[in-house]
Amino acid sequence: AFDVLVVGGGPAGAAAAIYAARKGIRTGVAAERFGGQVLDTMAIENFVSVPHTEGPKLAAALENHVREYEVDIMNLQRAVKLVPAQEEAGLHQVHFDSGAVLRSKTVILATGARWREMNVPGEQKYRARGVAYCPHCDGPLYKGKRVAVIGGGNSGVEAAIDLAGVVAHVTLVEFMTELRADAVLQKKLRSLPNVDIITHAQTMEVNGDGSKVTGLTYKDRDTDALKRLDLEGIFVQIGLVPNAEWLQESPVALSQRGEIQVDDRGMTSVPGVFAAGDVTTVPYKQIVIAVGEGAKAALGAFDHLIRH
Numbered sequence: 460a461f462d463v464l465v466v467g468g469g470p471a472g473a474a475a476a477i478y479a480a481r482k483g484i485r486t487g488v489a490a491e492r493f494g495g496q497v498l499d500t501m502a503i504e505n506f507v508s509v510p511h512t513e514g515p516k517l518a519a520a521l522e523n524h525v526r527e528y529e530v531d532i533m534n535l536q537r538a539v540k541l542v543p544a545q546e547e548a549g550l551h552q553v554h555f556d557s558g559a560v561l562r563s564k565t566v567i568l569a570t571g572a573r574w575r576e577m578n579v580p581g582e583q584k585y586r587a588r589g590v591a592y593c594p595h596c597d598g599p600l601y602k603g604k605r606v607a608v609i610g611g612g613n614s615g616v617e618a619a620i621d622l623a624g625v626v627a628h629v630t631l632v633e634f635m636t637e638l639r640a641d642a643v644l645q646k647k648l649r650s651l652p653n654v655d656i657i658t659h660a661q662t663m664e665v666n667g668d669g670s671k672v673t674g675l676t677y678k679d680r681d682t683d684a685l686k687r688l689d690l691e692g693i694f695v696q697i698g699l700v701p702n703a704e705w706l707q708e709s710p711v712a713l714s715q716r717g718e719i720q721v722d723d724r725g726m727t728s729v730p731g732v733f734a735a736g737d738v739t740t741v742p743y744k745q746i747v748i749a750v751g752e753g754a755k756a757a758l759g760a761f762d763h764l765i766r767h
């Protein structure tokens with residue numbers, strides 16, 4: 460059995476594994492895809508102290524750093540069930556789709572999240588070539604350019620306000636007849652001179668020239684007419700889904716949005732089970748934050764171990 464079993468191999472899981480292993484305790488990491496969302500990213504310019512890197516490069520660096528230590532890395536393992544210890548200081552079990560079951564005194568859940576996609580033609584083809592999901596990450600790449608933000612909830616309107624300060628022009632596109640964001644955010648958005656808002660519009664296609672985005676086609680839902688916006692970037696803000704569905708049957712408490720609730724040491728509602736990164740309620744989903752939270756959860760787990 461492990462002392463610490465980390466589920467997930469993104470920035471949070473990697474940091475947790477390094478911090479745990481440095482305590483000289485038996486540490487394992489099981490992940491569906493080591494590297495996590497970082498693998499889907501091109502330019503990364505906000506990982507503090509690294510002015511510029513690329514996703515696959517950072518993912519390899521995370522894995523190499525973990526491999527400096529005696530950590531059991533189990534890649535291509537998808538967790539499907541968590542069975543918490545029945546008694547205090549007992550072993551928690553994590554079940555995998557391969558049929559394998561791993562046991563550990565503490566578990567750190569770091570299964571991350573995924574952006575909800577529009578599922579329209581061109582979205583995949585132009586991902587990272589004009590189609591973006593993270594305004595904090597990619598906003599500065601569109602300085603002086605025209606962008607659309609898809610989604611009029613809080614995250615879409617926040618993104619549009621944020622981007623309006625960086626890019627030349629923002630068009631916010633909402634499917635329903637009204638924006639769903641908080642009134643104070645809507646008011647702020649409407650006060651900005653370089654923002655247009657289009658409601659009751661369905662995104663139909665990402666247009667491009669073969670190498671990058673050149674526009675967006677949408678359907679005016681009032682008239683069913685197809686219309687086109689000429690622009691260089693599209694920020695999709697229709698939701699970030701935590702990878703926590705597999706915990707729904709477990710006693711680990713999830714928020715209304717399905718995120719794992721953690722305390723200030725990263726512990727969940729189940730003693731000895733910790734969580735870190737995008738899968739948790741901790742706001743602002745970023746690599747540097749996931750790394751810090753992963754380190755914190757590992758230290759929390761170690762603290763828990765020496766007391767039980």
Ligand code: FAD
Nearest residue numbers: 467468469470471491492495496538571596736737745746
């Ligand atoms: P993830 O990176 O999502 O890793 C989750 C891990 O868990 C993966 O290994 C996954 O395979 C595994 N997993 C999931 N479910 C299971 C399961 N059931 N069983 C086992 N393993 C499982 N952030 C920045 O700071 N700067 C940027 O420039 C930036 N750009 C981004 C660009 C894109 C396109 C995307 C999608 C995200 C970007 N982000 C950026 C956000 C950043 O990638 C995330 O905040 C960060 O990766 C979160 O780390 P994490 O470890 O919590 O989760």
